[in-house]
Amino acid sequence: MTSWTVRSVASADARFVLFPSMGEYRAYDDHVYDAFDAADDRHRAYRDAVRAAAHGKVVVDVGTGRDALWALEAARAGARHVYAIEADARTAERADEAVASAGLGDRVTVLPGHSTEQTLPVRAEVCVSDIVGNIATAEGAIPILADAGRRLCTPDCVWIPYRMQTWAAAVDLSASDDLALAGESLPYLRAIFDSAGGPFDPRLCLAGPVDDVLISSCAPIESVTFSSGAPPQCDREEISLRIAAEATITGVLLWARVAASRRGGREVDCLTGDTRAWAPVYVPLPSPRPVVRGEHITLALDRTTSDDGVHPDYDLTLDGDRAWHAPHHGGAFRATPFYRRLFPPAEAPNG
Numbered sequence: 241m242t243s244w245t246v247r248s249v250a251s252a253d254a255r256f257v258l259f260p261s262m263g264e265y266r267a268y269d270d271h272v273y274d275a276f277d278a279a280d281d282r283h284r285a286y287r288d289a290v291r292a293a294a295h296g297k298v299v300v301d302v303g304t305g306r307d308a309l310w311a312l313e314a315a316r317a318g319a320r321h322v323y324a325i326e327a328d329a330r331t332a333e334r335a336d337e338a339v340a341s342a343g344l345g346d347r348v349t350v351l352p353g354h355s356t357e358q359t360l361p362v363r364a365e366v367c368v369s370d371i372v373g374n375i376a377t378a379e380g381a382i383p384i385l386a387d388a389g390r391r392l393c394t395p396d397c398v399w400i401p402y403r404m405q406t407w408a409a410a411v412d413l414s415a416s417d418d419l420a421l422a423g424e425s426l427p428y429l430r431a432i433f434d435s436a437g438g439p440f441d442p443r444l445c446l447a448g449p450v451d452d453v454l455i456s457s458c459a460p461i462e463s464v465t466f467s468s469g470a471p472p473q474c475d476r477e478e479i480s481l482r483i484a485a486e487a488t489i490t491g492v493l494l495w496a497r498v499a500a501s502r503r504g505g506r507e508v509d510c511l512t513g514d515t516r517a518w519a520p521v522y523v524p525l526p527s528p529r530p531v532v533r534g535e536h537i538t539l540a541l542d543r544t545t546s547d548d549g550v551h552p553d554y555d556l557t558l559d560g561d562r563a564w565h566a567p568h569h570g571g572a573f574r575a576t577p578f579y580r581r582l583f584p585p586a587e588a589p590n591g
């Protein structure tokens with residue numbers, strides 16, 4: 241494998257740090273599953289939606305995770321039966337243990353394996369999943385849930401979440417041109433490169449206070465709605481953003497917003513809300529560009545399914561020009577000045 245070094249910093253020592261977007265790779269460990277257990281906005285929104293929908297119903301939980309959170313919540317809310325599917329074998333074993341220790345083994349069946357390879361003895365009337373990515377569609381929710389809708393669910397199934405979106409805004413990080421990777425996230429980056437067979441320019445999340453780096457209005461750049469009897473709807477959105485101040489666009493921030501339930505309830509916004517499950521993705525432009533207040537920019541996010549058949553590759557265009565090419569795996573390494581600075585040549589000292 242190509243050798244690589246990366247600029248890294250302890251996150252406590254920097255105003256902003258980067259870390260790799262992980263959900264679209266097999267890079268979860270206990271720290272990540274612990275974050276899903278946090279009693280935050282996501283947790284409350286899913287919990288309320290599951291409690292409202294599950295009573296008396298057959299439920300399928302696609303990607304139940306280590307703690308079978310929503311499968312157990314559905315069973316406690318009186319679901320007739322819950323099928324909890326988990327692709328990762330070790331995680332499925334842990335989910336089985338969680339179900340047994342909750343004493344709900346007679347009401348929850350854990351099915352190890354990918355949902356597309358499962359069949360159920362009866363179709364589910366409620367489908368709950370959190371395969372929402374930092375870019376909402378990045379974990380393959382569209383093909384995975386389209387398959388579940390066709391084969392595992394009833395035509396009038398209740399979908400949790402009901403809608404997931406990716407929002408976008410322009411940002412100016414020119415005052416932070418020394419952006420580095422959080423040292424704590426290096427093992428995850430290694431796991432991602434290993435799973436892809438070598439290094440490539442990864443999708444990067446931004447941690448830090450974003451309020452004063454946004455320099456434009458914001459709008460949803462992809463929006464996926466799940467409704468009864470229809471495949472997930474996702475139209476290509478071309479959005480126009482108004483620049484709010486004289487600044488330099490160094491990049492675009494993309495972040496998820498998730499409506500767990502169709503009937504009102506809370507919409508989780510990973511930029512402004514309290515959630516540890518998602519983080520905004522920083523898309524660095526190939527070359528920063530000065531802008532003035534009142535100017536408009538046009539953005540579009542094109543999505544094609546990668547050669548694994550599940551995870552999307554993305555292209556972001558800015559005013560009609562390709563500004564970011566982000567294949568799920570196997571893309572270029574150090575393709576732009578931003579990534580060459582982040583991944584300095586191997587002989588340079590690390591950090």
Ligand SMILES: C[S@@+](CC[C@H](N)C(=O)[O-])C[C@H]1O[C@@H](n2cnc3c(N)ncnc32)[C@H](O)[C@@H]1O
Binds near residue numbers: 304
């Ligand atoms: C973000 S975690 C969510 C865990 C838990 N459901 C929650 O909401 O806290 C996503 C889980 O889905 C699993 N997964 C992803 N795609 C899957 C699929 N098609 N079939 C089964 N499991 C899947 C992953 O292995 C991971 O454990």
